Amino acid sequence: xxxxxxxxxxxEAPISAIATGSYTDQRRLLELDYGxxxxxxxxxxxxxxxxxxxxxxxxxxxxxxxxxxxxxxEPWNWPTKYRTTLPHRIVGIAVxxxxxxxxxxxxxxxxxxxxxxxxxxxxxxxxxxxxxPYDENLPCLGRGSMVSTSFGAMYVARRGLVALQPRGAAxxxxxxxxxxxxxxxxxxxxxxxxxxxxxxxxxxxxAAFVFDxxxxxxxxxxLGDFVTLDLPAMALHMGRDGFLYYAHNDGGVFRxxxxxxxxxxxxxxxxxxxxxxxxxxxxxxxxxYGSPVEVAIxxxxxxxxxxxxxxxxxxxxxxLRGTEFQVTLRGTTTVHKWHIGAGVMAxxxxxxx
Numbered sequence: 001x002x003x004x005x006x007x008x009x010x011x012e013a014p015i016s017a018i019a020t021g022s023y024t025d026q027r028r029l030l031e032l033d034y035g036x037x038x039x040x041x042x043x044x045x046x047x048x049x050x051x052x053x054x055x056x057x058x059x060x061x062x063x064x065x066x067x068x069x070x071x072x073x074e075p076w077n078w079p080t081k082y083r084t085t086l087p088h089r090i091v092g093i094a095v096x097x098x099x100x101x102x103x104x105x106x107x108x109x110x111x112x113x114x115x116x117x118x119x120x121x122x123x124x125x126x127x128x129x130x131x132x133p134y135d136e137n138l139p140c141l142g143r144g145s146m147v148s149t150s151f152g153a154m155y156v157a158r159r160g161l162v163a164l165q166p167r168g169a170a171x172x173x174x175x176x177x178x179x180x181x182x183x184x185x186x187x188x189x190x191x192x193x194x195x196x197x198x199x200x201x202x203x204x205x206x207a208a209f210v211f212d213x214x215x216x217x218x219x220x221x222x223l224g225d226f227v228t229l230d231l232p233a234m235a236l237h238m239g240r241d242g243f244l245y246y247a248h249n250d251g252g253v254f255r256x257x258x259x260x261x262x263x264x265x266x267x268x269x270x271x272x273x274x275x276x277x278x279x280x281x282x283x284x285x286x287x288x289y290g291s292p293v294e295v296a297i298x299x300x301x302x303x304x305x306x307x308x309x310x311x312x313x314x315x316x317x318x319x320l321r322g323t324e325f326q327v328t329l330r331g332t333t334t335v336h337k338w339h340i341g342a343g344v345m346a347x348x349x350x351x352x353x
Contacts, residue, residue, distance in 0.1 A: 042078050043078065044070075044075075047064075048061035049061065052094075052095040054113045055097045056115050058070055058071075058072055059078075060095065064090065065085050065086050066083060066086075066090075067085075067093075070082070072127070081126065082127055088104035088105045090102055091139075091142065092142070092155065093143075094148040096148045096152055098112060098113045101148075101152060103139075107135070107136060107138065107170075108134045108155075108170055111129065111130065113127060134164065134169060135169060136162075138162050139157060141187060141189075142189050145187075145191045147191050149213070150193075151163070154173075159183065161174040161198065161223075174223065177226050186200070186207050188200030188206075188208070190203050196213055197212050198213060199244065199256075201233045201236060208229050209226065209227060210227045212226075225267060227266065230263045230264060232248055232250070233246035233249065234246075234249045264330065268328045269326055269328070270326070271325070271326045274323050274324070279320065280297070281318075281342060282340070282341055283309075283341075283347075284313070284314040286335070286336045287334055287336055291331055293331040294306070294330040295309050296330075299320045299322035305320060327340065
């Protein structure tokens with residue numbers, strides 16, 4: 001190569017062809033169809049840990065405290081002007097649309113990469129790298145727990161499950177469902193996002209859970225259903241077909257919820273807070289019964305009743321008085337809905353548990 005020579009794209013070859021053999025450049029200069037590439041001065045940094053793409057065509061990666069961006073639609077061109085250093089070591093990143101969410105050993109950050117110039121215009125304005133910190137000091141425990149979501153990103157901190165949005169504060173979502181002292185028994189190191197649910201696994205042999213995340217019209221997030229399950233996974237991957245795949249710790253790759261063997265689940269409802277004291281004397285669990293469902297009702301933070309339900313008919317329980325009720329179901333039977341109420345006659349098939 002001559003000094004200060006430019007680089008040109010010779011050919012696009014399949015990875016499989018290169019991996020199984022070799023490629024020899026036999027094309028003459030006048031036969032090249034592509035223009036000059038950037039010189040090695042702006043080549044991709046060799047130390048990057050992860051690389052993602054934003055909706056507008058920028059690539060983003062990181063290493064240590066440094067975060068890197070490519071030129072728009074040029075994944076080979078990483079200018080020095082698009083590199084910045086954060087005050088904390090980066091643990092992982094997630095990209096949703098044009099927002100880059102960064103989990104660090106301190107506070108999280110968000111970076112907006114939306115272009116100032118439409119893609120169909122020739123004039124391009126330099127990308128402005130302006131990391132905006134969240135005020136909350138919620139260190140990310142591991143990049144495997146950080147996922148892109150429909151509203152932004154989520155990751156695991158020592159105190160609980162954290163949700164990030166383009167606007168507003170970082171929210172510690174799990175606080176109302178899992179006590180901070182108990183959280184580390186669940187804290188996953190690998191996770192995935194599917195259909196409004198955060199699925200986390202403590203690999204290789206720890207607990208797994210599914211958190212249903214609810215988003216109201218005002219952008220306020222809340223946790224819905226919380227279900228623990230047996231998922232012996234070493235890795236999770238959301239496929240382009242919309243299904244979740246996982247690598248089993250005994251070998252093999254499986255599609256989640258595609259098998260015939262039913263595994264035991266444990267579902268915990270949100271805490272239903274009522275404006276005044278009520279008395280509950282009956283319950284109902286509607287499902288496709290094969291095996292019984294174990295039911296536990298917690299009243300004002302204490303276990304009020306526990307029993308086994310064999311069918312979908314209403315059942316009586318000892319009177320429970322309180323203002324906060326929570327229901328836990330455990331079993332393999334598919335449950336469609338549950339109800340508790342002041343009496344058997346008060347339960348409605350169309351009601352909501």
